[in-house]
Amino acid sequence: MELAEIITRVNTAVPGAIVPTEDDAGFIQVEPKHWLKVAQLLKDDPELRFDSLMCITGVDEGPEGRLWAAYNLHSMELLHKLEVRIFVNRKNGSIPSVANLWRTADWHEREAYDLIGIKFKGHPDFRRILLPYDWEGHPLRKDFETPDYYRGMPVPKDKRGWE
Amino acid sequence: MDLSLDHRFEKDNILVGKLDDLINWARSNSQWYFQFGLACCAIEMIAAAQPRHDLERFGAMPRASPRQSDVILVSGTVTLTMATRVKRLYYQMADPKYIISMGSCANSGGPYWEHGYHVLKGVDLIIPVDVYVPGCPPRPEALIEGLLELRKKIREETPLRKVS
Numbered sequence: 001m002e003l004a005e006i007i008t009r010v011n012t013a014v015p016g017a018i019v020p021t022e023d024d025a026g027f028i029q030v031e032p033k034h035w036l037k038v039a040q041l042l043k044d045d046p047e048l049r050f051d052s053l054m055c056i057t058g059v060d061e062g063p064e065g066r067l068w069a070a071y072n073l074h075s076m077e078l079l080h081k082l083e084v085r086i087f088v089n090r091k092n093g094s095i096p097s098v099a100n101l102w103r104t105a106d107w108h109e110r111e112a113y114d115l116i117g118i119k120f121k122g123h124p125d126f127r128r129i130l131l132p133y134d135w136e137g138h139p140l141r142k143d144f145e146t147p148d149y150y151r152g153m154p155v156p157k158d159k160r161g162w163e
Numbered sequence: 164m165d166l167s168l169d170h171r172f173e174k175d176n177i178l179v180g181k182l183d184d185l186i187n188w189a190r191s192n193s194q195w196y197f198q199f200g201l202a203c204c205a206i207e208m209i210a211a212a213q214p215r216h217d218l219e220r221f222g223a224m225p226r227a228s229p230r231q232s233d234v235i236l237v238s239g240t241v242t243l244t245m246a247t248r249v250k251r252l253y254y255q256m257a258d259p260k261y262i263i264s265m266g267s268c269a270n271s272g273g274p275y276w277e278h279g280y281h282v283l284k285g286v287d288l289i290i291p292v293d294v295y296v297p298g299c300p301p302r303p304e305a306l307i308e309g310l311l312e313l314r315k316k317i318r319e320e321t322p323l324r325k326v327s
Contacts, residue, residue, distance in 0.1 A: 131244075153247075156284075
């Protein structure tokens with residue numbers, strides 16, 4: 001199924017869910033509040049059948065830019081692909097978790113939270129996945145500052161005497 | 164008749180020497196290493212232990228427990244999470260203990276020296292390193308060289324005397 005057909009189909013089922021983007025953008029943008037319904041539709045609709053969530057990517061565009069997550073979906077049955085982007089509020093925004101729909105989302109959402117700091121509401125086991133539990137901050141954010149010490153160990157390279 | 168010690172017992176199957184030398188001989192020929200295979204350097208360390216390079220001909224043998232080993236072989240990127248473990252296991256080892264730092268990452272942080280928020284910039288920041296083996300990763304021959312350097316270092320020790 002082509003992207004334009006997918007957009008029409010989602011728009012008729014959940015009106016107002018898709019934020020209009022440029023025609024050749026190649027992805028659809030969904031409002032966080034509609035995401036659970038849209039996800040359910042994408043998975044269960046006999047014409048869409050996105051049974052595989054391939055990846056969730058968190059993106060931070062810097063303190064002035066946007067914060068968003070990209071979901072890459074694939075249908076094993078109908079062999080078509082789709083990218084869904086969801087933009088969140090930097091300060092207190094969150095995205096509804098789809099870990100109960102696609103089990104893949106469980107760890108991917110935890111990773112996006114761990115490194116970028118996007119919060120996912122309703123996740124069954126929401127904690128850090130890669131970094132230690134006592135780590136402060138989300139290191140792939142553009143405004144992240146490396147701490148001087150972690151548990152007494154110096155983190156930045158000591159460059160005294162280099163030049 | 165010569166009555167000096169090394170000639171007096173010549174015919175009785177008795178050797179006269181320093182106890183230090185005996186201890187050093189034993190220590191330097193059984194460097195059982197505690198394998199910290201943390202990244203790609205681990206592949207070279209494994210290759211060094213396999214039949215082609217055969218570390219065991221030098222008495223060096225991989226161990227997976229701090230209680231049985233004499234040398235820590237830190238081969239690979241020491242992340243901060245792993246660093247806490249390295250430190251802890253170092254303190255669990257019995258003396259005498261030696262440390263070989265293998266590869267650029269363990270020596271100085273390697274490619275993560277500037278932007279690696281998660282990497283310890285050299286394992287010598289937390290434990291005292293005896294021998295550094297440079298390379299990214301070092302070839303097994305380089306690791307063997309490092310082990311032989313450590314052996315030289317051990318043979319110069321005086322475990323029974325304190326040097327002022």
